[in-house]
Amino acid sequence: MTTLKNDLLLRTLRGEKTERPPVWMMRQAGRYLPDYMKLRDKYSFFERCQTPELAAEITIQPIEQVGVDAAIIFSDILVVPQAMGMEVQMVESKGPLLPEPIKVARDLDRLVLPDVEEKLGYVFDALRLTKQRLDGRVPLIGFAGSPWTLLCYMVQGKGSKTFDEAKVFCYSQPEVAHRLLQMITDTTIAYLKGQVKAGADVIQVFDSWGGLLSPEDFENLSLRYMRQIIAALKDEVLTILFAKGAFQSLDGMAATGAHGLGIDWCIKPSLARQLAGPGVALQGNYDPAKLLSPIPVIQKEVRAMLDAFSGHPHIANLGHGILPNVPVDHARAFVNTVKEYRYNG
Amino acid sequence: MTTLKNDLLLRTLRGEKTERPPVWMMRQAGRYLPDYMKLRDKYSFFERCQTPELAAEITIQPIEQVGVDAAIIFSDILVVPQAMGMEVQMVESKGPLLPEPIKVARDLDRLVLPDVEEKLGYVFDALRLTKQRLDGRVPLIGFAGSPWTLLCYMVQGKGSKTFDEAKVFCYSQPEVAHRLLQMITDTTIAYLKGQVKAGADVIQVFDSWGGLLSPEDFENLSLRYMRQIIAALKDEVLTILFAKGAFQSLDGMAATGAHGLGIDWCIKPSLARQLAGPGVALQGNYDPAKLLSPIPVIQKEVRAMLDAFSGHPHIANLGHGILPNVPVDHARAFVNTVKEYRYNG
Numbered sequence: 001m002t003t004l005k006n007d008l009l010l011r012t013l014r015g016e017k018t019e020r021p022p023v024w025m026m027r028q029a030g031r032y033l034p035d036y037m038k039l040r041d042k043y044s045f046f047e048r049c050q051t052p053e054l055a056a057e058i059t060i061q062p063i064e065q066v067g068v069d070a071a072i073i074f075s076d077i078l079v080v081p082q083a084m085g086m087e088v089q090m091v092e093s094k095g096p097l098l099p100e101p102i103k104v105a106r107d108l109d110r111l112v113l114p115d116v117e118e119k120l121g122y123v124f125d126a127l128r129l130t131k132q133r134l135d136g137r138v139p140l141i142g143f144a145g146s147p148w149t150l151l152c153y154m155v156q157g158k159g160s161k162t163f164d165e166a167k168v169f170c171y172s173q174p175e176v177a178h179r180l181l182q183m184i185t186d187t188t189i190a191y192l193k194g195q196v197k198a199g200a201d202v203i204q205v206f207d208s209w210g211g212l213l214s215p216e217d218f219e220n221l222s223l224r225y226m227r228q229i230i231a232a233l234k235d236e237v238l239t240i241l242f243a244k245g246a247f248q249s250l251d252g253m254a255a256t257g258a259h260g261l262g263i264d265w266c267i268k269p270s271l272a273r274q275l276a277g278p279g280v281a282l283q284g285n286y287d288p289a290k291l292l293s294p295i296p297v298i299q300k301e302v303r304a305m306l307d308a309f310s311g312h313p314h315i316a317n318l319g320h321g322i323l324p325n326v327p328v329d330h331a332r333a334f335v336n337t338v339k340e341y342r343y344n345g
Numbered sequence: 346m347t348t349l350k351n352d353l354l355l356r357t358l359r360g361e362k363t364e365r366p367p368v369w370m371m372r373q374a375g376r377y378l379p380d381y382m383k384l385r386d387k388y389s390f391f392e393r394c395q396t397p398e399l400a401a402e403i404t405i406q407p408i409e410q411v412g413v414d415a416a417i418i419f420s421d422i423l424v425v426p427q428a429m430g431m432e433v434q435m436v437e438s439k440g441p442l443l444p445e446p447i448k449v450a451r452d453l454d455r456l457v458l459p460d461v462e463e464k465l466g467y468v469f470d471a472l473r474l475t476k477q478r479l480d481g482r483v484p485l486i487g488f489a490g491s492p493w494t495l496l497c498y499m500v501q502g503k504g505s506k507t508f509d510e511a512k513v514f515c516y517s518q519p520e521v522a523h524r525l526l527q528m529i530t531d532t533t534i535a536y537l538k539g540q541v542k543a544g545a546d547v548i549q550v551f552d553s554w555g556g557l558l559s560p561e562d563f564e565n566l567s568l569r570y571m572r573q574i575i576a577a578l579k580d581e582v583l584t585i586l587f588a589k590g591a592f593q594s595l596d597g598m599a600a601t602g603a604h605g606l607g608i609d610w611c612i613k614p615s616l617a618r619q620l621a622g623p624g625v626a627l628q629g630n631y632d633p634a635k636l637l638s639p640i641p642v643i644q645k646e647v648r649a650m651l652d653a654f655s656g657h658p659h660i661a662n663l664g665h666g667i668l669p670n671v672p673v674d675h676a677r678a679f680v681n682t683v684k685e686y687r688y689n690g
Contacts, residue, residue: 164668167635168634171642172639211611214611217632248613265559266557266590266593267560267593268593287512288509290512293513293517294517325509
């Protein structure tokens with residue numbers, strides 16, 4: 001096994017003191033990078049995901065071009081519903097489309113609990129190849145969507161601001177909803193264990209739509225399933241939970257035992273720390289739209305953010321994915337400001 | 346002046362003890378009502394807004410058909426940018442389109458501070474006619490969008506999940522942004538004063554997109570302008586602020602002196618009360634998607650919500666607008682559950 005030359009992310013997640021916070025950016029392997037766009041023009045979304053050579057190349061681009069402290073495997077949360085038997089189309093610049101969504105109990109009969117090696121082996125291959133190419137430069141993050149967020153797409157059939165149909169499905173057919181959530185959870189645990197075996201140093205669970213739920217529904221429909229996932233993984237890998245907008249439930253998320261919790265820019269670092277408790281690493285929370293500000297403004301604001309999080313484990317990141325129209329030198333300014341920062345004492 | 350037969354909403358906003366909370370629903374005059382749909386098929390959106398006869402009829406429909414305790418004038422927040430000189434198109438079931446959005450300083454030259462009597466007199470006429478037709482049955486609510494929310498549309502040019510272009514406009518041209526926000530604020534104050542003169546008993550300010558901002562930006566781009574609006578109005582009319590998703594700033598909103606604060610379902614009533622303080626009325630916060638649950642579930646959950654808010658002034662409402670696919674008898678079940686509820690002691 002190669003020794004990591006840069007293990008800042010791992011030490012931070014373990015709660016160790018570091019000289020500065022590690023930095024990476026959600027969607028860092030993506031559309032703001034001209035080299036990514038060249039591959040996007042040549043290969044379809046699923047070709048890029050399913051060809052380990054391409055996925056590894058895309059994953060490593062931001063390490064070399066922007067200098068982040070961690071790589072995150074290029075993939076998509078919807079590979080799980082796909083492996084469970086649903087058709088998933090990626091309509092470029094329009095988002096995902098699942099033409100035959102789940103609506104009633106008998107639709108669950110169309111789903112399988114897949115053999116993850118057989119159906120998602122291409123992700124594991126991509127992780128292995130990336131790990132080899134990284135050659136210990138930085139840690140590699142694997143990921144999956146939360147069961148609630150995947151249910152949103154599987155029921156709604158496409159993106160939505162409010163995912164009303166998914167919510168109504170859960171409110172009017174709770175027993176079916178919980179059966180589906182458990183199927184997704186079981187698949188996700190097997191999938192993430194496979195990612196760990198293939199070399200992922202850290203696992204992040206994305207609950208993109210947890211913030212649409214009331215605190216009670218978040219516990220009932222989202223957190224209880226993420227709790228199972230963290231419980232199954234936390235002793236063999238470092239874990240991060242990111243439930244966008246659900247910061248009112250940071251205490252419950254911290255209680256899962258996850259090593260890190262992602263937060264967005266709508267919560268002050270001090271309040272997030274108060275809700276989450278002192279031990280867990282907090283990850284975030286720069287407003288991605290602010291990467292379009294002039295570089296001196298970015299530098300000033302990033303330093304203020306780092307100050308606000310200092311004193312407890314912190315991973316510098318955006319509060320959501322980087323926007324496609326961010327100039328690369330602005331992304332680099334974000335990363336470099338963190339890399340030049342030093343904790344006192 | 347006609348005496349109000351049902352002044353529950355007004356007494357609650359004044360902080361007086363009542364036998365039960367008043368109830369109304371955001372977007373109660375809207376697409377879930379078959380009689381509204383008949384008018385929608387016959388008249389364009391702006392014909393419905395600009396014809397006092399039609400606006401009054403639509404405003405009164407939910408009073409007679411669902412039994413809510415307040416009427417809210419049928420109109421749209423985008424009548425203000427329109428009065429300021431921008432073209433606003435309403436594309437049915439697609440949302441608003443402003444084909445010539447504000448992008449740079451010189452675009453402000455296209456805007457005017459309108460004579461509200463001349464440009465928005467049709468809203469005042471609609472309020473007067475509605476008031477007359479209501480004949481004191483329930484109070485009448487007038488409204489406007491917050492300056493930040495209107496800026497979102499005026500800069501982005503259409504709806505958006507994230508309003509990145511509007512945010513970038515503010516972050517990269519702050520001086521222009523603040524000039525625009527002040528122009529909208531001045532227009533809105535004149536507009537709302539006109540609504541009060543025309544008979545509005547209560548004014549609600551909708552900050553639909555305040556929740557997209559960090560707490561600092563919310564203060565800087567949204568709250569400071571809403572503060573001006575509330576300061577200009579609160580001594581002559583009862584006021585409600587609703588900044589969806591911005592509940593971390595409830596303390597700042599309470600400090601404006603608004604009589605009521607709207608909240609969505611993502612915050613627990615107890616935490617909202619803790620943040621807002623004991624005096625102000627809280628309005629909300631049933632998840633609109635839950636109106637698609639079976640009626641007995643609605644009844645049970647609404648009672649639980651009323652219990653959770655009891656002890657302090659509360660206006661029963663949804664946490665956001667009613668969905669078009671809600672059966673009318675479900676809306677009625679929501680309203681009736683509140684009307685049958687009684688506070689103890």
